Amino acid sequence: xxISIDNLHKAFxxxxxxxxxxxxxxxxxxxxxxxxxxxxxxxxxxxxxxxALEKEAFIGVKKSFVNxxxxxxxxxxxxxxxxxxxxxxxxxxxxxxxx
Amino acid sequence: xxISIDNLHKAFxxxxxxxxxxxxxxxxxxxxxxxxxxxxxxxxxxxxxxxALEKEAFIGVKKSFVNxxxxxxxxxxxxxxxxxxxxxxxxxxxxxxxx
Numbered sequence: 680x681x682i683s684i685d686n687l688h689k690a691f692x693x694x695x696x697x698x699x700x701x702x703x704x705x706x707x708x709x710x711x712x713x714x715x716x717x718x719x720x721x722x723x724x725x726x727x728x729x730x731a732l733e734k735e736a737f738i739g740v741k742k743s744f745v746n747x748x749x750x751x752x753x754x755x756x757x758x759x760x761x762x763x764x765x766x767x768x769x770x771x772x773x774x775x776x777x778x
Numbered sequence: 779x780x781i782s783i784d785n786l787h788k789a790f791x792x793x794x795x796x797x798x799x800x801x802x803x804x805x806x807x808x809x810x811x812x813x814x815x816x817x818x819x820x821x822x823x824x825x826x827x828x829x830a831l832e833k834e835a836f837i838g839v840k841k842s843f844v845n846x847x848x849x850x851x852x853x854x855x856x857x858x859x860x861x862x863x864x865x866x867x868x869x870x871x872x873x874x875x876x877x
Contacts, residue, residue: 684817687793694786697872704876718783767873773796774866777803 683776686769688762690735695720695728700755700763703738708752729753737762782875785868787861789834794819794827799854799862802837807851828852836861 691697698718702709709717715725732738737759741752755763790796797817801808808816814824831837836858840851854862 684793684797687796689793692791692793694783694788694791697786698783701872701875767876770869771873773800774870777800777866 683769683772686765686772688766688769690731690737691763691766693728695724696732699725699728699732699753700737700759703753703755704760704763708741708754710750710752714753732759735759735762782868782871785864785871787865787868789830789836790862790865792827794823795831798824798827798831798852799836799858802852802854803859803862807840807853809849809851813852831858834858834861 691700695718699714702714702717706713711722711725711729714729715722718725729738733740735758736756738753739756741754743750743752790799794817798813801813801816805812810821810824810828813828814821817824828837832839834857835855837852838855840853842849842851
């Protein structure tokens with residue numbers, strides 16, 4: 680028997696990152712405060728996990744101005760969508776192996 | 779909408795720990811080398827994750843002698859079983875929310 684953890688992506692180990700990816704999978708774009716509210720985390724914590732996912736090119740940023748105020752929105756990339764999907768499939772496999 | 783990551787246990791964020799818990803869920807006991815083989819990890823890496831799970835009282839250790847050689851076996855505790863089960867349920871919820 681070999682437990683298949685190889686298909687679990689290290690970038691998604693943190694539950695906050697799982698949460699970010701989940702939220703961005705079901706919403707086209709979300710701004711920082713909405714993400715923060717969804718996940719109930721601190722600014723610093725959220726920012727560092729967003730940065731890590733951006734570095735992997737799993738999420739992207741859209742910067743614009745709304746009423747002259749800067750507005751930053753995050754979205755999931757195609758790469759991110761595929762990687763997250765594979766990760767969830769691997770988790771599903773692991774859960775199935777327990778039943 | 780609130781993404782439920784609160785029920786994901788921090789102790790199980792690492793995929794190696796997920797693997798250890800999975801392996802010990804479906805085997806009554808396993809020794810160090812079997813776990814190592816299942817998960818395809820280095821000694822040091824496995825040892826540190828085993829230690830962390832022991833500290834949480836999620837896994838326990840049975841030490842004995844076989845042919846005068848020390849034999850160390852790991853098993854999942856009742857606490858560990860419950861916690862892992864809750865974690866898998868939370869992951870299942872998260873996966874479902876994506877469908």
